[in-house]
Amino acid sequence: MIQLIVNGQPQFIPVVHRTESITRNPDDATLNIAQLLEHMGLQGKRIAVERNGEIVPRSKFDQPILTDGDRLEIVVAVGGG
Amino acid sequence: MADKLMDNLVIAGTAYSSRLLVGTGKYKDFDETRAAVDASGAEIITVAIRRTNLGQNPEEPNLLDVLPPSQYTLLPNTAGCYTLEDAVRTLRLARELLDGHTLVKLEVLGDPKTLYPNMVETLKAAEILIREGFQVMVYTSDDPIAARQLEEMGCVAVMPLASLIGSGMGILNPWNLQIIIENATVPVIVDAGVGTASDAAIAMELGCDGVLMNTAIAAAQNPVLMASAMKKAVEAGREAYLAGRMPKKLYSASPSSPVDGTIGGSQRPRDRGKAA
Numbered sequence: 001m002i003q004l005i006v007n008g009q010p011q012f013i014p015v016v017h018r019t020e021s022i023t024r025n026p027d028d029a030t031l032n033i034a035q036l037l038e039h040m041g042l043q044g045k046r047i048a049v050e051r052n053g054e055i056v057p058r059s060k061f062d063q064p065i066l067t068d069g070d071r072l073e074i075v076v077a078v079g080g081g
Numbered sequence: 082m083a084d085k086l087m088d089n090l091v092i093a094g095t096a097y098s099s100r101l102l103v104g105t106g107k108y109k110d111f112d113e114t115r116a117a118v119d120a121s122g123a124e125i126i127t128v129a130i131r132r133t134n135l136g137q138n139p140e141e142p143n144l145l146d147v148l149p150p151s152q153y154t155l156l157p158n159t160a161g162c163y164t165l166e167d168a169v170r171t172l173r174l175a176r177e178l179l180d181g182h183t184l185v186k187l188e189v190l191g192d193p194k195t196l197y198p199n200m201v202e203t204l205k206a207a208e209i210l211i212r213e214g215f216q217v218m219v220y221t222s223d224d225p226i227a228a229r230q231l232e233e234m235g236c237v238a239v240m241p242l243a244s245l246i247g248s249g250m251g252i253l254n255p256w257n258l259q260i261i262i263e264n265a266t267v268p269v270i271v272d273a274g275v276g277t278a279s280d281a282a283i284a285m286e287l288g289c290d291g292v293l294m295n296t297a298i299a300a301a302q303n304p305v306l307m308a309s310a311m312k313k314a315v316e317a318g319r320e321a322y323l324a325g326r327m328p329k330k331l332y333s334a335s336p337s338s339p340v341d342g343t344i345g346g347s348q349r350p351r352d353r354g355k356a357a
Contacts, residue, residue, distance in 0.1 A: 007132040040135060046145045047133055048178035050170065055177050073132060075174050077144050079114060080129025080160050081104025081246075081295025 002031055005071045006040070013039050013066075030064035036072070037061070047074050088323065090291050092268055093184060093216040093237040095154075097124045100285070101315040102156070102270065104295025108304065111147040117298055118148065120308035127156045127186055127293070130175050150179055156218065158186040163199070165189055165206035172210060185210070186240070186272075186293075188220035196246040196273075200227045204234070211235045220272050223257040225264060232267050239265060240272035240293060243284060247296045249276030252283050262288045278307075278314035285318025286326070 002015045015031045033056055037043045049056045050073040051065065066072075089096035103123040108114040118126055126148055134141075148155070157175030159168040172185045189206055191199030198220055204227070210217050211234060218238040219231050228239045241261055244250035251274060252258065262269050268290035275281050275294045284292050292315055301307035 007135060009135060011135075042133065045133070046143055046178065048130075048174045050174055053170065055173050057177065073170075073174065075130050075171075075178065076133045077128040077155070077157065077175075077178060078131045079105040079108060079144060080158055081106045081127055081293075081299075 002066065002068050004036070004066065005069070006036075007072070007074060011040075031066040032064050033061040033066070036066060037074075040074075042074065045076070047076055049074050088319070090268060092125075092218065095184075097154070099124045099312075099315075100291040100319055101281070101312055102127065102291055102293040103298060103308070103311075104158075104293070105144065105148065106160075106295050107299035111142055111144065113304060114144075115147050117304045117308040118153070120305045120312065121298065122312045123153075125154045125156050127158050127295070129160050130157055130171050130178065150182070154184065155179060155182065156184060156186045157182075159188050159206075161190070162188070163190050163193075163202075165202045165209065168202070168206045169209050169213075172215060173213075176215070183214055184216045184218065184237075186218045186220065187236075198222055198242070200224065203227075204230060207231055207234055207236055218270070223254055223261065225257060225260040228261045228269075229264055232265055236267065238268040238270050238290075240270045242273040243271045243280065244274030246273040248274055249297060249300075250274055251276050251280040252287070255283070255287055258284070258287055258289065275311075278310040281311050281314040282318035282321070285315055286321050288322055291315070 001012050004011050004013060013031060013036060033049055052071055089098055090100045099122045101121055101123045102125040103118055103121045104127045105114050108117065128144060157172060159171045162168040162171055168187060168189050175185060176182060187203065187206055187210060189199050189202040191197050200222055203219060207217050207219055216237045218240055219236045220240050221227050221231060223241040228241060231239050241258060243252045270291040270293050271284040271289050272293040275292060275297045277297065281292045298304050298308045298311060
């Protein structure tokens with residue numbers, strides 16, 4: 001499990017570990033944005049993602065950049081004036 | 082009519098045939114949003130950027146499906162932002178969301194009750210955004226100096242309020258708007274305060290390059306009909322401005338119809354003007 005703060009709410013996301021070691025090192029965990037979006041049912045949606053205050057371009061959605069405690073913002077366009 | 086056909090609103094080098102810009106908030110549903118936008122004839126449509134609703138129904142329609150960026154120029158705004166940091170972050174997210182789109186509406190609010198802009202934060206945010214390559218249309222108080230500073234900084238349009246956001250109070254200070262218009266070399270677009278069609282016409286007659294509105298349409302009893310009225314009002318006001326109105330006179334002693342040949346002959350009351 002990895003804990004992220006998504007849109008201000010804590011979220012626990014299951015992760016894939018790279019090794020089969022009994023003593024799993026948290027640094028060993030891998031999770032990318034695409035997996036997070038899929039977990040949240042947002043895959044294929046028109047959204048944009050910010051991680052710890054920085055934009056994550058769509059080209060990096062498949063890179064295992066997420067780590068415990070990351071703060072994410074996932075936004076959409078809504079009606080407004 | 083050739084002149085009219087050429088009379089485009091040019092923002093950051095792009096020509097738009099409609100001088101009415103509309104928001105997409107406060108509608109009953111997306112169908113009404115779309116119908117009102119289409120009735121308004123607007124090409125530039127503002128949208129807000131918000132956190133996605135976690136755990137939302139995956140089939141829930143998305144605003145961008147109803148108003149596709151391929152058909153409209155979407156203008157993401159920073160409504161609800163009270164700091165330059167929030168405003169800048171919001172527009173960076175908007176640019177990513179809209180595939181690198183750089184035309185944005187900056188507003189940094191200063192007070193939740195009046196939604197009056199915080200001009201110090203607005204100026205700082207505009208500077209950062211312009212440096213990052215955004216084309217900034219900026220919501221501003223109707224202060225001619227602030228408007229000039231924003232223009233000098235490189236904003237592509239200055240958008241003074243006519244009265245408070247959502248108030249529908251109309252054009253409260255035409256004199257300040259006139260000073261801003263006279264001094265500006267970028268489009269001046271009245272943003273906020275229009276309540277009904279005559280307000281939009283007055284703004285355009287003053288010489289504004291366009292009008293941006295949301296609540297005046299969305300909060301009308303019949304939003305789609307009001308959108309159509311606003312379209313006509315903006316067009317009528319623009320044409321009246323271009324035509325150049327007649328001078329105002331208390332009275333002219335110059336009737337529109339011939340003075341002679343009335344059936345009563347030439348009998349009319351004697352001139353009560355001051356004796357020579």
